[in-house]
Amino acid sequence: MTRVWPSVDALVIKAVDAVIDHTIRPLATTVDEDATFPAEAIAELAREGLGVMLMPSALGGADTSTATYAEALARISAACGSTSTVYMTQMHCAHPIHLQGSPEQVEKWVPRLCSGTAVGSIALTEPGAGSDVGTMRTLARRDGDDYVISGEKTFISNGDRADVVVLFASVDFAKDKHGVTAFLVETEGLEGFTVGRPMKKLGQTGASTVTLALQDCRIPASSRLGAEGDGYPLLLQSVLRSRISAAAQGLGFAEGAYDATVTWASERGLLSSRASAAQDLQFELSRLRGEITSARAMLMSVCDTVDSSDEEPVAEVSLVKMHCTALGTRVSATCVELLGMDGDKVSVGVERRLRDAKIAEIYDGTNQIQSVLVARDINGAAKAGRPAR
Ligand SMILES: Cc1cc2nc3c(=O)[nH]c(=O)nc-3n(C[C@H](O)[C@H](O)[C@H](O)COP(=O)(O)OP(=O)(O)OC[C@H]3O[C@@H](n4cnc5c(N)ncnc54)[C@H](O)[C@@H]3O)c2cc1C
Numbered sequence: 001m002t003r004v005w006p007s008v009d010a011l012v013i014k015a016v017d018a019v020i021d022h023t024i025r026p027l028a029t030t031v032d033e034d035a036t037f038p039a040e041a042i043a044e045l046a047r048e049g050l051g052v053m054l055m056p057s058a059l060g061g062a063d064t065s066t067a068t069y070a071e072a073l074a075r076i077s078a079a080c081g082s083t084s085t086v087y088m089t090q091m092h093c094a095h096p097i098h099l100q101g102s103p104e105q106v107e108k109w110v111p112r113l114c115s116g117t118a119v120g121s122i123a124l125t126e127p128g129a130g131s132d133v134g135t136m137r138t139l140a141r142r143d144g145d146d147y148v149i150s151g152e153k154t155f156i157s158n159g160d161r162a163d164v165v166v167l168f169a170s171v172d173f174a175k176d177k178h179g180v181t182a183f184l185v186e187t188e189g190l191e192g193f194t195v196g197r198p199m200k201k202l203g204q205t206g207a208s209t210v211t212l213a214l215q216d217c218r219i220p221a222s223s224r225l226g227a228e229g230d231g232y233p234l235l236l237q238s239v240l241r242s243r244i245s246a247a248a249q250g251l252g253f254a255e256g257a258y259d260a261t262v263t264w265a266s267e268r269g270l271l272s273s274r275a276s277a278a279q280d281l282q283f284e285l286s287r288l289r290g291e292i293t294s295a296r297a298m299l300m301s302v303c304d305t306v307d308s309s310d311e312e313p314v315a316e317v318s319l320v321k322m323h324c325t326a327l328g329t330r331v332s333a334t335c336v337e338l339l340g341m342d343g344d345k346v347s348v349g350v351e352r353r354l355r356d357a358k359i360a361e362i363y364d365g366t367n368q369i370q371s372v373l374v375a376r377d378i379n380g381a382a383k384a385g386r387p388a389r
Contacts, residue, residue, distance in 0.1 A: 004071060005067055005071065005296070005297075005300040007065045007067040007068070007300070007303070007304050007307070008065065008067045008068045008071045008300070009064055009065065009068045012050070012053065012062060012064055012068050012072065013068070013071055013072060013075070015048050015049075015050060016045075016050060016072040016075055016076065017075065018048075019041070019044050019045050019048055019050070020075060020076060020079045022044070023040055023041050023044050024038070024041045024076060024079045024080050024083050025079040025080065027040065027041065027080070027083075028079055028080035028082075028083070028349075028352075029346070029347075029349065029352075031080055031082045031083065031205075031206035032080075032081075032082060032203075032205050032206060032352050033205075033346070034206075035198070035200075035205040035206055035208075036206050037086065037161065037206055037207075037208055038080065038082055038083040038086055038206050038207075041080070041083045041087075042083070042086055042087060042090070042116055043116050045087060045116070046114065046115050046116030047116070049062055050062060050072070051090065051113065051114040051115055051116050052090050052091045052094045052110070052113050052114045053068065053069050053072065053091075054066065054069050054091060054094075054095065054241070055091075055094055055098060055110055055113075055114055059098070059106065059107075059110040059111050059114060060110065060111040060114030060115050061094075061110075061114050065303065065304075065307055066241075066244060066303040066304075066306045066307050067300045067303035067304055067307070069091070069244075069248075069303075070244055070245075070247070070248040070251075070299055070300070070303050071248070071300070073087070073088055073245055073248040073249065073252065074248040074249070074251045074252035074255065074296075074299075075252060076252065077248065077249040077251075077252025077253055077256065077356075078252040078253070078255040078256035078259065079252075079256065080206075081203060081204045081207070081249070081252075081253060081256075081352070081353070081355075081356030081357075082204045082205060082206030082207040082356075083206070083207075084204075084249055084252065085157055085204050085207035085249070086157070086158060086206075086207050088242070088245040088249070089120065089121060089122070089157045089158045089207075090113050090116075090119070090120055090158075091241070091245065092120075092122045092238065092241070092242045092245065093113060093120025093121055093122050093158075093162075093164065093165075093166050094109070094110050094113040094114070094120060095238055095241050096122065096166050096182060096225065096234050096235075096237070096238045097109050097110055097113075097166060097184065097225065098110055099234060099237060099238075100182065100225050100226040100230065100234050101184070101225055102222075104222075105184055105225065109164050109184065112163070113164075118163040118164060119158055119161040119162050119163055119164075120158065120162055120163070120164050120165070120166070121156050121157060121158045121159045121162035121164075121165045121166070121212075122156075122157075122165070122166045122238065122242075123153040123156045123159065123165050123166070123167045123168065123212055124136070124153070124168050124235060125153060125154055125155050125156070126138060126151065126152060126153055126154060127152060127154050131365070131366060131368075131369050133168065133177075133180070133232075133235060134176050134177035134180065134232070135176075136151075136168065136169065136170055136180065137151055137170070137173070138150070138151025138152070138153065138167070138168075138169040138170065138214065139151060139169060139170055139171075139173070140169040140170065140171050140181060140183060141171075142171070142221070143218075145220060145221050146218050146219060146220055146221060147183065147218070147219055147220075147221060147223070147224065148216050148217065148218050149167070149169055149183065149185075149214045149216075149217045149218075149219065150192075150214055150215055150216055150217070151169060151214055152211060152212070152213050152214070153167065153211065153212040153214075154211045154212075155199075155209050155211075155363075156209065156210055156211070156212050157207055157208070157209055158207075158208065159195060159208070159209070159210040159211075159212050160195045160196075160197075160198055160208050160210045161208065162187055163186065163187060163188065164184055164185065164186055164187065165184075165185040165187060165212065166182055166183075166184060166185075166225065166238075167182070167183045167184075167185045167212075167214075168180055168181070168182050168183075168231050168235055169181060169183060169231075171228050171229070175229065177232040178229050178232065179228075179229060180229070180231035180232040180235065181224060181225075181226075181227075181228050181229060181230065181231040182224070182225035182226060182230070182231040182234050182235070183219060183223050183224055183225060184223045184224075184225055185214075185217070185219060185223065186219075186223070190217055190219070191217065191218070192214060192215040192216045192217040192218075193212070193213070193214055193215075193217050194212070194213040194215070195210055195211075195212060195213075196210045196211035196212070196213070197210065198210055201359070202355050202358060202359060203352070203354075203355030203356040203357070203358060203359050204355075204356050204359055237312065239364060239365060240306070240312050240314065240317050242364045243317045243318065243320075243321040243364045243365060243370075244299075244302070244303060244306065244317060244320070244321075245364070246321050246324075246325055246360045246363065246364040247299050247302075247317075247320045247321045247323070247324035247325065248299060248324070249324075249325070249328065249356075249357075249360045250295075250321075250323075250324035250325035250326070250327055250328035250329075250357060250360050250361075251292065251295050251296055251299055251324045251327065251328070252328070253328035253329075253331075253332055253353045253354075253356050253357035253360065254288075254291070254292050254295070254324075254327050254328045254330075254331035254332060254353075254357070255292055256332075256349070256353045257331055257332035257335040257336075257350050257353035257354065257357075258285070258288050258289070258292060258331060258335060260335070260348060260349045260350050260353070261285065261335040261338055261339060261350060262285060264339055264342060264348060264350075265278070265281060265285070265338075270282070271285075281338055284334065284338060285338075288331050288334060288335075291327060291330075291331060292327070292331065295323060295324050295327045298319075298320055298323060298324070299320050299324055302316045302317060302319075302320040314373060314377065315373060315374050315376075315377035315378075318365075318370035318371075318373040318374050319370070319374055321364065321365070321367070321370050322367045322370040322371065322374070325357070325360040325361045325367060326361060326367060328353070328356075328357030328360060328361075329354065329357045329358050329361060332350060332353040332354035332357050333354055335350045335353070335354075336350050336351055336354055
């Protein structure tokens with residue numbers, strides 16, 4: 001049995017590893033090279049009851065700890081970045097529905113997202129509103145028993161496949177973030193709803209990312225998620241989980257690059273104590289292993305805090321998002337260098353981890369934004385005379 005952090009369910013991880021070995025890893029290079037949506041892997045994870053593992057089992061989830069989810073996502077990411085992003089987006093859609101949906105909304109969508117019979121997206125970002133989502137310009141105007149929504153969302157993961165989109169719009173721009181409201185937009189046959197072509201991207205090429213345009217889209221008022229103005233607090237709660245996802249990905253990308261480098265070095269006899277000319281490489285691998293081990297401990301400990309504390313650990317989640325996603329880029333860049341020209345070879349797979357890792361520093365709140373949140377926390381602690389840590 002794999003050795004795991006105490007709050008991680010080893011049986012769940014064993015099941016995840018089986019899907020990785022059977023489908024995710026064998027398809028990873030093709031998914032990246034051909035920018036193929038990893039539908040097969042997502043279907044297999046769902047068949048194994050791992051579709052959206054943080055959801056309650058009564059709704060088709062696996063009811064796992066946050067640490068189990070993060071460990072699973074790190075392993076999926078180590079094998080295939082595209083699959084990990086598509087997979088986590090299902091959770092990012094199910095989570096706000098579960099948090100704030102009516103019983104009917106939850107019953108309708110969460111089991112489908114868990115079973116993989118529906119694909120979900122979450123749409124916050126707009127061409128002019130990324131980090132500062134309070135400035136969003138998608139308008140939801142109440143009209144009798146309906147809302148009429150117009151605006152544009154961009155960089156929406158899974159958006160071209162989505163059956164349902166948790167969409168954030170303003171009901172009143174004058175109210176700034178207090179006007180932000182969430183809606184469950186069912187895409188099938190929705191008039192005025194247009195999906196852009198999947199963007200060509202640096203990494204995670206199989207995870208489609210699109211623009212969604214809404215031109216006077218009429219949806220029933222019953223599609224609102226919570227009350228008018230409840231969207232911003234919901235958004236803050238949602239990003240706390242999606243930042244855990246990004247952190248797990250960063251750890252996974254670092255591990256994927258490290259594992260590929262160890263295999264490469266071992267095949268060349270560079271790891272034995274007799275290979276003294278390769279001592280620099282061996283020392284560097286030892287250092288990277290230490291970095292990965294400490295990042296995993298940090299991630300797992302923050303996950304345990306998320307599950308056990310009454311208050312959301314906002315600064316801790318930002319710190320781990322920042323730390324692990326930067327680790328993904330740093331470790332994979334080092335591995336590219338260690339391999340010399342083979343670092344640039346697609347068949348070795350290290351360059352893919354570097355491309356996949358870089359983007360995780362941007363989404364779910366850029367690492368600069370995480371620094372802003374942590375700095376705010378330090379200031380608050382200092383003013384209150386608490387230790388700023
Ligand atoms: C692959 C990918 C998938 C994505 N998937 C989704 C999705 O599914 N749904 C969704 O809604 N969005 C998604 N996004 C969008 C993502 O969340 C945004 O890109 C991110 O929030 C940053 O917004 P922005 O790109 O508009 O950058 P901007 O906000 O324009 O920022 C530009 C630069 O300025 C810096 N900056 C901005 N404000 C500050 C500040 N106050 N202090 C210091 N620095 C600052 C930023 O750190 C950044 O370096 C995705 C993005 C990518 C790349």
